[in-house]
């Protein structure tokens with residue numbers, strides 16, 4: 001994997017360190033900066049196969065998934081479907097089940 005491009009939106013804020021695999025997600029953003037997940041690749045129009053996900057959002061000192069928060073914005077649909085679609089994506093992504101990114105060597 002090549003270098004990970006800087007992600008903006010954090011305004012230079014210090015991000016949390018990646019926690020150990022299986023422990024609660026702290027929104028460090030490592031996984032989504034390393035590569036886009038299947039949801040991003042399948043549903044965000046013209047999303048590149050590599051590089052950081054375009055749906056990463058920064059709020060309250062952590063990254064959050066924009067495809068859970070406001071998927072219509074990224075897919076190009078009206079926002080009235082966001083709660084239902086966001087819940088479906090949250091379930092598919094395993095949100096709330098802990099960090100699923102391999103630990104760094």
Ligand code: SF4
Pocket residue numbers: 018019024025026027028029030031032098099100101
């Ligand atoms: S799943 Fe893990 S790597 Fe991804 S944002 Fe959460 S804590 Fe960070």
Ligand code: SF4
Pocket residue numbers: 031032035036037038039040053054055056057064065066067068093
């Ligand atoms: S769609 Fe959400 S979970 Fe998937 S890579 Fe993008 S920000 Fe991460």
